[in-house]
Amino acid sequence: MATRREQTSHESSERILKAAAELFAEKGYRQTTFADVAERSGISRGSIPWHFGSKEGLLLAVLERSVSLIGAGLTEPDEPEEPAAGFDRLVAGAQALLEMPTTKLFVTLLVEALEPGSPIHGRYVEIHDTLRGHCRRWLEQLPLPPGLSADALAVTISGAGIGIHQQWLLAPDRIDPEAAMAALRRMVAAVVLPVGE
Amino acid sequence: MATRREQTSHESSERILKAAAELFAEKGYRQTTFADVAERSGISRGSIPWHFGSKEGLLLAVLERSVSLIGAGLTEPDEPEEPAAGFDRLVAGAQALLEMPTTKLFVTLLVEALEPGSPIHGRYVEIHDTLRGHCRRWLEQLPLPPGLSADALAVTISGAGIGIHQQWLLAPDRIDPEAAMAALRRMVAAVVLPVGE
Structure with missing residues (x-):
């Protein structure tokens, strides 16, 4: 105790x-x-x-705290799941992520992370890897159409989430992130989910 | 003279x-x-x-110069074009944009733009509007499936371009932006282009 x-x-x-x-x-x-x-x-x-x-130590601790808050929102099931259910889980996780007050922090710190030799560069690469990993593991269970890799699709889908979020942060009165996420869901479903899902 | x-x-x-x-x-x-x-x-x-x-004047001038370089790369045709050709034009424009040395600047300045009262906030909103506008005008010529608006799709497609670019800036050795743009093309084509394009 x-x-x-x-x-x-x-x-x-x-x-x-x-x-x-x-x-x-x-x-x-x-x-x-x-x-x-x-x-x-x-x-x-x-x-x-x-x-x-140091202040750098504080920066790393702030980043770790945000990463663990995000990780908690992106759980993976122990049991196999239906393709569409897996995708709904990912979209719900992304939506929850977008609504977290800490996500603005990731944009603010991105500039620091882009700098050569930045103490948080490696951690940022890992955070992006984690996001892409969630997508990729879901995609790898599906029969993908020829010429489309789970890797490339994971970059595109994670990218759409990142880019929708930033457009919304910049102009919350012009961007409807839920409608954009729904459009993303339709686009993904059209290439990877069996007809009718 | x-x-x-x-x-x-x-x-x-x-x-x-x-x-x-x-x-x-x-x-x-x-x-x-x-x-x-x-x-x-x-x-x-x-x-x-x-x-x-002032330094603020210099910032605005740098931004305007980058915007005009980008605008020059995103031309629209005077004549009606085939849906697939229009999309190839947009993808080529986005690819050219991603390869410009000034695009890192847009990420670096995004943090400034997000700040309330920033002198470049309004200009950034306009830049995003311009990107989305190019997508939206192309989409508006197509028969979209029910429940999918050109507005929402434009946010998602522009967002994917923004997010692919940032993942690549952060980890150029892990991200293949061309493969991701090709995946985006497939996803978009699957929802908006006639079968077979």
Whole structure:
């Protein structure tokens, strides 16, 4: 059982992570200071390095927290499932993902991740691999038409999810992400699901 | 005819814009200083504000230059065209777009554009509208299946292009953007093109 002191330390870490995630999404990683995080979280400025070492350590911890929140939303079944049910599961997972406040963070941090030598580059590549992996494993169970690989389709389907999300973040009043996801479902079904699904 | 002096001024502006576009793509807008731009372009630090006013003015000018480069690649025909030909034209335009060195800039500046009150937010919304518009005008000439709107499909297709590009920027050794665009073509054709195209 956690001691009172450990519990308090865990609570402080969580408050710092939540505040940092919000600030990174709002103003970007580089523009956020420890002083900003202290003000938003109510945790003293001096104790943040005690929890996370450097600002880079805080960035990595924020990213891990977001990844685990996303992973929790993308469960895979233990039992074989119907192709259409598998796709509905993926679309529902993507929809839940798009609605998470942390997804804006992924766009804000993408710029950092694109930089050569960035500490989060490798982690970002893994996150994209995870998204594509969910698609690919579903596709590999289906009889794909000749000339279409599960790999290429997984890039396209994940890409559509990423791109729909970004258009919506930029202009929420012009973009209907649910209609776009429904169109994606139709496009995918037309090439990979048996007629009539 | 331009005077010698006007010509030199135009050449200086072009050199500044090219250097700034490269630097914004490499290190982001905020991290780039007038001194960096002066060093890269070989134009004196003091004359940059003379050409573009503020750093914000330079950002807008860089964006406009990239938009006009993109617009030049996405021409629309004067005459009616076959549905499949229209789609090949769009795919070729998107492919050319993905290969432009300026496209990384659009990702780097997306973070700036997402910020409330950003000077480039409105321009970004217009750029996305332009991309979607090209898709939508093509789709509107086709007999779409019931329940699928040209609007929703345009968001999904543009989104796939955006998302494929970003996955490739992040991990060029893992992503084959041509295979993914070919998969997109198949998915779109399966829902909107007459059987056999």
